[in-house]
Amino acid sequence: MAPMATHPLTIGFDLDMTLIDSRPGIHAAYRALAAETGVRIDADLAITRLGPPLEEELAHWFPDERIQEMGDRYREIYPAYAIEPTLALPGAREAVAAVQELGGRAIVVTAKHEPNAKLHLAHLGIAPDEVIGWLWAEAKAEALREHGASVYVGDHTGDVRGAHTAEALSVAVPTGPCDAAELRAAGADVIIDDLTAFPAWLRAYSADLA
Known part of the structure; x- marks a missing residue:
């Protein structure tokens, strides 16, 4: 009870x-992460499945051994890209x-x-x-x-x-x-x-x- x-x-x-x-801001943050890493991230697709933890989405684009690093980096750059457009x-x-x-x-x-x-x-x-x-x-x-x-x-x-x-x-x-x-x-x-x-x-x- x-x-x-x-x-x-x-x-x-x-x-x-x-x-x-938060779709516009998250879209911008994913695009920035893709540009920084050179890894393709389909930001249009990613923002259609918001809800689960970030790591679940990053697993579609990065190998397992890079997910923690990329999650940390995404959260680091997030304020610069995602707050204003949301x-x-x-x-x-x-x-x-x-x-x-x-x-x-x-x-x-x-x-x-x-x-x-x-x-x-x-x-x-x-x-x-x-x-x-x-x-x-x-x-x-x-x-x-x-x-x-x-x-x-x-x-x-x-x-x-x-x-x-x-x-x-x-x-x-x-x-x-x-x-x-x-x-x-x-x-x-x-x-x-x-x-x-x-x-x-x-x-x-x-x-x-x-």
């Missing part, structure tokens, strides 16, 4: 393609604020390198209460449990699995690589078109808890 939240309400959010459209997805700021306006805590739990995740959020003026990086799919449950999150909002089937591993409600948005049918088949409890619909859903959800 999930631990009781220490706050009235704690909601977790994924980052890439849930709160932010956009907030519609409703992202309002979704986080909606949790806080109800007296709750909004946390971001992402597979992304945590310092780079924080750079994105600061640049875009999205202000969660906590940011936890380096966690993907079922591993996200570690942070969700630790912070007592009752809901996790994400765009990927891995986010659905993370929510359910933490015994949290899975709220899914088909704004990333997984469409509504995939998210539903993965077991998402709630599907909303995008985060512009989240504040109204949250008000109804919190009223039911009262």
